Amino acid sequence: MTRTAHDRFAKEYFQQVLGNLGEVEISLEIRDEVRQVDVMFVPAASPESDRKNLGLLGKMISSHCLIEPFRNQPSKTEIRNCMLKLFAFHGKLQRDVRRDARRESKSLTEDELPSLWILATSTSAALLNSYGLAPRCAIGAKPKPNWPEGVYCLDEALKTNIIVINQLPQTPETLWLRILGKGKTQERAINELIALPESAPKKSDILELLFSLRITIEKQEELTEDDRRLLYRRLGAIEPMLTERIQELSIQDLEALGVELLDFATPEDLVAWLDERSQ
Numbered sequence: 001m002t003r004t005a006h007d008r009f010a011k012e013y014f015q016q017v018l019g020n021l022g023e024v025e026i027s028l029e030i031r032d033e034v035r036q037v038d039v040m041f042v043p044a045a046s047p048e049s050d051r052k053n054l055g056l057l058g059k060m061i062s063s064h065c066l067i068e069p070f071r072n073q074p075s076k077t078e079i080r081n082c083m084l085k086l087f088a089f090h091g092k093l094q095r096d097v098r099r100d101a102r103r104e105s106k107s108l109t110e111d112e113l114p115s116l117w118i119l120a121t122s123t124s125a126a127l128l129n130s131y132g133l134a135p136r137c138a139i140g141a142k143p144k145p146n147w148p149e150g151v152y153c154l155d156e157a158l159k160t161n162i163i164v165i166n167q168l169p170q171t172p173e174t175l176w177l178r179i180l181g182k183g184k185t186q187e188r189a190i191n192e193l194i195a196l197p198e199s200a201p202k203k204s205d206i207l208e209l210l211f212s213l214r215i216t217i218e219k220q221e222e223l224t225e226d227d228r229r230l231l232y233r234r235l236g237a238i239e240p241m242l243t244e245r246i247q248e249l250s251i252q253d254l255e256a257l258g259v260e261l262l263d264f265a266t267p268e269d270l271v272a273w274l275d276e277r278s279q
Contacts, residue, residue, distance in 0.1 A: 007038070009213045010069040010119075010180055014039045016205045017054065017176060018061060021046050028089075035085045039067040040114070053201055055173035056148065060163075064114040069180055073123050076130060083160055086116040115159040121182035122166045128152060133162065148174065179206065242267070245274050253277060 011026040018024050022044040028037040042064050043051075051058035061067075066089065068082045090113050097108055133152040150167030154160040165181040168174040170188060178189035190210065196203050 005213060006071045007069075009209060010071075011038060012209055013180065013206065014041070014067060016209060017057065017202055021050055021054075021061065035081075035088055037066050037085050037089065038069060040089075041065050041067065054176050055171075056151075056168070057176040059147075060117055060177075064112070066114055066116045067119065068116065069119040071121060071182065073127065074118065074120055076127065079118060079131070079162070082116060082118055083158070086114070086160065089114065113159060115161065118160070118162045119177065119180055120162060120164050121180070121185070123162070123164050128162070128164075131162075150174075176202075179210075242270060242274070 015024050015026060018041055023040075023042040025040045026038065028040045029035065041061050043061060051062060054061075066082075066086055068085075070078070074082075090108075093108055093113065131154060133154065148169050148171075150164045150169075152162045152164065163177060165177055166185045168178055170178070172192075175189055175192055178185055179193065180186070181189060193203060193206060198204075
């Protein structure tokens, strides 16, 4: 099973991509019952240009929000559970406001309540229809330009949106969301990321995360076909003997390898690094 590795990658991805734009908290616990939100984001007063660099993702995080990424298609129950987290978090925020003696108003406005963004690598038409979802055309009270194909919303009061990553157009604006896709969708996004100039913001950080993910899933006994494609993206097929040597590395050495992979071009580079490490 590689789901845990991908979950961790998604959380670390948002920390890297959004960290300089506001407050990012991962694995946030909400204690009506113990519920854990994958990512909570509160935007800082950063320049608008910084968010625009992230394209559609930058528009998505223009206000306080919760983000729940799914490696596979979420079920109806999983979507409802995400919404329960959102409403429980709304309740927590309202309680905090009532306890805050410095506030004149003892309730939050609709604009102050966070929205929920569910990121699904794919969904069926039946799942979308079961929630009465229609393509999203605007967000918030003020009219904004149309959102691209693949972005859906529930009724406004529910403050819940779903992005179907494999339905997004293949444009620079959607790149930072398609990185979280699956199969060929993610492969194309990684190719586009590698093709960016070396000076491109976030490029080296995200490549490092992707290569660390590769090392993590290499240590798993059962790899999906999608995982194998990601695993071999940089160096091609790895011989079983090299796989065994990687599996014997310490956690510290694995983290170092995740960084060094950025500079590897061939399997021979990996062999040389492992030989040097073993001396």
